[in-house]
Amino acid sequence: MEPWWISLPKAFIVIxxxxxxxxxxxxxxxxxxxxxxxxxxxNRAGPFGLLQPIADLVKxxxxxxxxxxxxxxxxxxxxxxxxxFTALAAFAVIPFxxxxxxLDYHIxxxxxxxxxxLMLLFALGSVGIYGFIVGGWASESKYSLxxxxxxxxxxxxxxxxxxxxVLGIVLMAQSLSLVDIxxxxxxxxxxxxxxxxxxxVFLIAGTAETNRAPFDLPEAETELVAGxxxxxxxxxxxxxxxxxxxxxxxxxALATTLFLGGWHGPWDDWFGPLWFLLKVAVMIFLFIWxxxxxxxxxxxxxxxxxxxxxxxVATANAVVTAALVLAL
Amino acid sequence: MARPQRYASxxxxxxxxxxxxxxxxxxxxEARDVSPQPLESLKGFGVTLKQVxxxxxxxxxxxxxxxxxPRFRGRHRLWRFENGLEKCVGCSLCAAAxxxxxxxxVPAENTADHRISAGERYARIYEINLSRCIxxxxxxxxxxxxxxxxxxxxxxxxxxxxxxxxxxxMLLAEPVKRVPVADPDLYDTPIPAYKTDA
Numbered sequence: 001m002e003p004w005w006i007s008l009p010k011a012f013i014v015i016x017x018x019x020x021x022x023x024x025x026x027x028x029x030x031x032x033x034x035x036x037x038x039x040x041x042x043n044r045a046g047p048f049g050l051l052q053p054i055a056d057l058v059k060x061x062x063x064x065x066x067x068x069x070x071x072x073x074x075x076x077x078x079x080x081x082x083x084x085f086t087a088l089a090a091f092a093v094i095p096f097x098x099x100x101x102x103l104d105y106h107i108x109x110x111x112x113x114x115x116x117x118l119m120l121l122f123a124l125g126s127v128g129i130y131g132f133i134v135g136g137w138a139s140e141s142k143y144s145l146x147x148x149x150x151x152x153x154x155x156x157x158x159x160x161x162x163x164x165x166v167l168g169i170v171l172m173a174q175s176l177s178l179v180d181i182x183x184x185x186x187x188x189x190x191x192x193x194x195x196x197x198x199x200x201v202f203l204i205a206g207t208a209e210t211n212r213a214p215f216d217l218p219e220a221e222t223e224l225v226a227g228x229x230x231x232x233x234x235x236x237x238x239x240x241x242x243x244x245x246x247x248x249x250x251x252x253a254l255a256t257t258l259f260l261g262g263w264h265g266p267w268d269d270w271f272g273p274l275w276f277l278l279k280v281a282v283m284i285f286l287f288i289w290x291x292x293x294x295x296x297x298x299x300x301x302x303x304x305x306x307x308x309x310x311x312x313v314a315t316a317n318a319v320v321t322a323a324l325v326l327a328l
Numbered sequence: 329m330a331r332p333q334r335y336a337s338x339x340x341x342x343x344x345x346x347x348x349x350x351x352x353x354x355x356x357x358e359a360r361d362v363s364p365q366p367l368e369s370l371k372g373f374g375v376t377l378k379q380v381x382x383x384x385x386x387x388x389x390x391x392x393x394x395x396x397x398p399r400f401r402g403r404h405r406l407w408r409f410e411n412g413l414e415k416c417v418g419c420s421l422c423a424a425a426x427x428x429x430x431x432x433x434v435p436a437e438n439t440a441d442h443r444i445s446a447g448e449r450y451a452r453i454y455e456i457n458l459s460r461c462i463x464x465x466x467x468x469x470x471x472x473x474x475x476x477x478x479x480x481x482x483x484x485x486x487x488x489x490x491x492x493x494x495x496x497x498m499l500l501a502e503p504v505k506r507v508p509v510a511d512p513d514l515y516d517t518p519i520p521a522y523k524t525d526a
Contacts (some may be wrong), residue, residue, distance in 0.1 A: 032380075034384070035374045035379065035380045035384065036379050036380055037379065038379050038382060038384050038385050038386075039384045039385070039386045040384050040386050040388075289373060289376060289377065292376050293372045293373050293375075293376045294369070294372070325439070
């Protein structure tokens, strides 16, 4: 256990880095999607459009933040706060480095090492879904209600496949703790090779979990106006966007930790966070690439795929892994 | 037990309509293959990735201004004769032709010592409300004296709506030439399609 006066600044730094990553993730996404569509992304606000997130931030803060007359104030305001909080809190258990010795104090490579950290992550994700349900419902609007119901049905269905897809990892690493899972991948093959099926299922279920294309029907503008965040404006909407993008970063970080060897790199583990960030960047690019390429799935196609295709595959993967782990 | 007759007597003897004149388009369609092709979808990823390495086709506006054709309908202009008299006689045919009703013409008599136009009367007040104008060019077509034409200036933004009401002096002035005009002899189509250099 490291002293609190090391953990606290570390947590502060990690949260700020995550928020900075979120802001510039919007920039990266707009630029990359633009290039994939043979156009420039934003390139007017600052050189290469780098001040675009700042411009968006100022715009959102300056917008009128209203509450619908028929809405329930506490729930309406609390919903984005809940989603954003759970998204950010999950970063407490992600390991990003090997731990360093500085001036005979030991700095851990994570903020908290809980023995059940993987389960904690899924629990936080599920509580985050409450933010979407409550937000859409408390808006007292037909579009929001329908959008939030659809979103939550989608998220709950794919949550099952997501949890099952990592079951293979847990069986192979014999632990639920992310730190142990990363340690098991040291020197050994990364889990992406023996658990390739689990990796694919994780990616697909993860895209559905974070409401990203091609599973973003609940928030597509042409469908339900904007789904559960129709009645939100200004920074409250910004908080929902933050929850969504931070969830995406979290998912990439989780995929890196579970399947791609975490912070291990080709040389010198002291640079752990660098390798971690590189791998997370590759995963994020994958998700952006997915968004640009694939058209949206219709809602019934989405639900059918989640229950009839993904869940059996995830279950089969877990059963086969369990059998192999017992046999070998 | 005889089954009650549900169909007409001729129902079971009927035939599909044969290929007679006038029955074209009734050939049975071949069954199309609509099974999902997940591997083909992966080709789409290659397509999107390839586009990253090609040059974007956006034309960046203030740095590159696409040439307009000579008949482009931009800001209006009132013309004068060589000797300085205005061509506009205040007949209001342009105001009558305008679909958006945005031209205001108040005529006045030309006196001997105060002669503005070549005829009996002139347009004392001539205003066009550019926020209502749809730039259709009907005023240009309606004018019997070729007094008003639409030139090629389209960069007409203002900070207040009042500034968009152009008075006669503003309309008499020559438009600012900020946009190149395409030479009609050089091109088959009026505007070059994708010019890649600025």
